[in-house]
Amino acid sequence: MHRISELKENNEAVFRDIFxxxxxxxxxxxxxxxxxxxxxxxxVQLTFIKLWKYRQQLDPDLDISIQLFRIARTTLIDEIRKLQTRDRHYYNYGASPAGKGIPDDSTTHLISYRETKAKLFRLINMLPPKRREVFKLSRIHCHTNNEIASMLSISPKTVEHHLTHALRFMRPFFSLLIIFYILVG
Incomplete structure (x- = not known):
């Protein structure tokens, strides 16, 4: 509680300690x-930026850790929403009637497909190396979990673990249906 008062008084040393x-x-x-x-x-960086920026609005009766984790959670939600909004913008490109300088449906679908596929591969490349390799072998090269386990000398449960975490990472950015459509289509 004392640290919140000091934060409100622009105490940068207290801010560094909290960081x-x-x-x-x-x-x-x-x-x-x-x-x-x-x-x-x-x-994390955005959370601390917001903590400093909105320090005057902190509740002095509430522990700093509770307030920090709330800021982090809402910041994460905001960032995911921003990404989803950007995606919807790209998918809606060309939704106006054709003939007014806007591509027709087949061109729009091709643009959306390419952009979506490019985003998917950017996301795949963000995965840790082993998880990326497992994901590609499973979803792109269509190997079974047992085949991947044998190829990489790991257990099928480890393969399953990597796939679960890869999909959990990608889920905020894509629905599983879109991922399936890209990989199969």
Missing amino acids: NEYQYPLYRFLYQKIDSEFYAKEV
């Missing part, structure tokens, strides 16, 4: 939610 104390717990919390080092680190 040093909570950056890793926040990172672990976010990483468990999205399974992405990059996005977990980004949201």
Whole structure:
């Protein structure tokens, strides 16, 4: 409670102490939610930026850790929504009637397909190396879990673990139906 008062008085040393104390717990919390080092680190940074920016609005009767984790959770939700909004914008491109300088449906579908496929491969490349390899062998090269386990000298349960975490990471960005459509289509 005392630290919140000091934060409100623009005490940068207290802010640094809070950052040093909570950056890793926040990172672990976010990483468990999205399974992405990059996005977990980004949201941690945004969380501390918001903490400083809105320090005057902090509740002095509520523990700093509760407020920090709330900021992190809402920031993560906001970032996922922004990505989904951008995706919808791309998918809706050309939705106006044809003949007014807007591509027809077949061109629009081709553009959407290419953009979606490119995004999928960017997401795949963000996966840790072993998880990326397992995902590609499973979803792109259509190997069974047992085949992948044999090829990589790991257990089928480990293959399943990698696939589960890969899909959990991608789910906020794509529905499973879109992933299936891209890989099969």
